[in-house]
Each structure stands twice: as structure tokens, then as C-alpha cells.
Amino acid sequence: MSLESLVPIVLLGALLGLDVVSFPQAMVSRPIVAATLAGLVLGAPANGVLAGAALELIALETLPFGASRYPEWGSAAVVGGALFAMQPTGRAGALTLAVLGALAVAWLGGGSMVALRRLNARRARAVRAEVDAGAWSAVRGLMLGGIALDLLRGGLVTLLALLVFVPVMQAAIGGWTLDPAVSRATAVTLLAAVAVAACWKIFHGSRAARWLFAGGLLAGLALVALA
Numbered sequence: 001m002s003l004e005s006l007v008p009i010v011l012l013g014a015l016l017g018l019d020v021v022s023f024p025q026a027m028v029s030r031p032i033v034a035a036t037l038a039g040l041v042l043g044a045p046a047n048g049v050l051a052g053a054a055l056e057l058i059a060l061e062t063l064p065f066g067a068s069r070y071p072e073w074g075s076a077a078v079v080g081g082a083l084f085a086m087q088p089t090g091r092a093g094a095l096t097l098a099v100l101g102a103l104a105v106a107w108l109g110g111g112s113m114v115a116l117r118r119l120n121a122r123r124a125r126a127v128r129a130e131v132d133a134g135a136w137s138a139v140r141g142l143m144l145g146g147i148a149l150d151l152l153r154g155g156l157v158t159l160l161a162l163l164v165f166v167p168v169m170q171a172a173i174g175g176w177t178l179d180p181a182v183s184r185a186t187a188v189t190l191l192a193a194v195a196v197a198a199c200w201k202i203f204h205g206s207r208a209a210r211w212l213f214a215g216g217l218l219a220g221l222a223l224v225a226l227a
Contacts, residue, residue, distance in 0.1 A: 001086070001166050004149075008041050009082050010159045016074035017109065017154020022147050029074030031055035035081025044085035051084035051098050052077060052217070056189070057195035061202060072109030076102045079161045083169055093176035096187045099162045101165040109157045116153050120146050 016037075019029040028034065032052040039048015059073045080102025087094035122141060124131070130138035176183070203209035 001162060005042060006159075006162065010076060010155050012037060012041060013078040013158025013161075014151050014155030015130060016078055017072060017148065017157060018074070018151045020072055020074045021113065022150040023153075028058065029077070031059050031073050031077035031080070034074055035084075035102075036076035038078045038081030039085040042082060042085040044089075044196065047085040047087070047089065048081040051081045051095065051102075054064040054095060054099050054191050055102055057081055057191040058099075058198075059106075060195055061198035069110055069114055071103075071106035072113055072154075072157070073106055075109050075157045075161070076106035078158055079105045079165065082162065083165060085200060086166070087169075087173065090180060091173065092180035092183050093173050097169050097172055097176075098185060099187065099191070101161070101169060105161045105165075108161075112152075112153050112157055116146075116149055119149065 006054050006075055012034075018027040018032045019026055028037075032049070032055075035052030035055060036045060036048040038047045039051065042048075055073070059071070059077075063074060063172050078097045083101050084098035087098075120142070123145065127135075127138040127142065131142070178186075199213060203213050
């Protein structure tokens with residue numbers, strides 16, 4: 001991966017990793033958006049969309065609320081979209097390996113968010129007296145410092161992931177022997193199963209939600225058929 005490609009992807013991963021929780025939470029860190037942007041940066045937006053759609057099926061039930069632990073999909077989707085965008089269209093194993101790489105990054109990124117929360121807690125304890133006294137400078141320092149650290153965290157996660165997974169993917173895909181059609185069908189089937197389970201977990205307790213989901217699904221399928 002050239003430096004000209006690496007730098008914008010790392011910056012994108014940093015910004016979208018920041019969007020997950022810290023700022024601005026504008027949903028641009030969702031996989032379908034993040035991976036598409038990564039593909040666009042690398043000149044393969046269609047591959048980015050496909051990788052993002054695949055990752056979105058897994059990320060459906062992720063709800064980043066409070067102090068709960070969850071995968072960090074912003075930087076992970078950028079990595080997944082970039083990995084897939086670097087491969088020729090139709091390359092056997094490319095989607096499967098890109099998704100696996102993104103899953104690993106999402107898990108590691110979630111751990112890095114927990115570590116950052118602990119660091120922010122230590123920073124807050126260090127200036128607790130000033131905060132209790134209502135010192136705006138202390139509050140502002142905590143807020144801006146937390147945002148800056150999260151931006152750095154997202155960039156480092158993206159950089160390290162690319163340095164590791166780009167050569168790993170190149171080596172793995174070189175020895176991939178499974179037929180491309182079978183490979184894609186297997187990946188899509190597994191992803192769809194995860195998505196169905198996630199949707200069922202969310203709406204099975206409400207009868208109205210079931211009908212709304214069914215109506216949305218039928219409308220989506222109709223649009224695909226007419227396109």
C-alpha cells in the first residue's frame with residue numbers, strides 16, 4: 001500500500017473512529033458509510049459499498065450507549081473497505097478476508113475505547129478539585145483532550161491494522177483455492193444469518209415491529225427487483 005493511499009485512509013479511520021462516540025455521532029461511522037468512503041478514497045467505491053453492506057449486516061445490533069463495551073465499527077469498516085477495495089473485482093476470497101480483518105479490528109478497537117475511557121477517568125480525577133469548583137478551563141481541557149485522544153486512537157488503530165492485515169491478506173488470498181462463486185455465497189449466507197438473528201433480537205418482542213420490518217423488507221426487495 002503506497003504512502004499516498006495510506007495517509008488518507010488513516011486520517012479517515014481517525015475521523016470515523018471519533019464519530020462512533022466522541023464527536024459528532026453523525027452516523028458516518030456506520031459500516032455502510034465508512035467502508036464506502038474508504039473505497040472511494042482508493043478509487044473503488046463499488047467495492048467499498050459491498051464491503052460496507054456486508055459489515056453492516058453484522059453491526060446491526062450494535063448500540064453504542066453509555067459505558068457498555070461494543071465493537072468500534074468506524075475504524076474497522078474503513079480497514080475492511082480498504083482491504084476489499086485494493087483487490088480486483090470478483091477476486092475469490094477477497095470479501096471473506098476483508099470482513100474477517102474488519103471484525104478483528106472492530107474487536108481490538110472496542111478494547112482500545114475501554115482503555116481510553118480509563119485514561120480519561122484518570123485525567124478527570126487529577127483535576128477533580130478544579131471541576132468541582134466550576135473551573136471552565138479544566139472542563140474544557142478534559143473535553144478537548146478526550147476528543148484529541150480519541151482521534152489519535154482511531155488513527156493508530158487504522159494504521160496498525162493496515163500494516164498488519166494488508167500483507168496478511170495478500171498472502172492468504174494468494175493461496176485461496178475455493179471457487180469464487182462458492183466463496184461469495186458462503187460469506188453472504190453467514191452474514192445474512194447473523195443479520196436475521198440481530199433483527200430478531202431487536203423486534204421479536206413487538207408485534208408492530210415485526211410487521212414494520214416485514215413491510216420494509218418487501219419494499220426493499222421490490223426496489224431491488226425493479227432496479
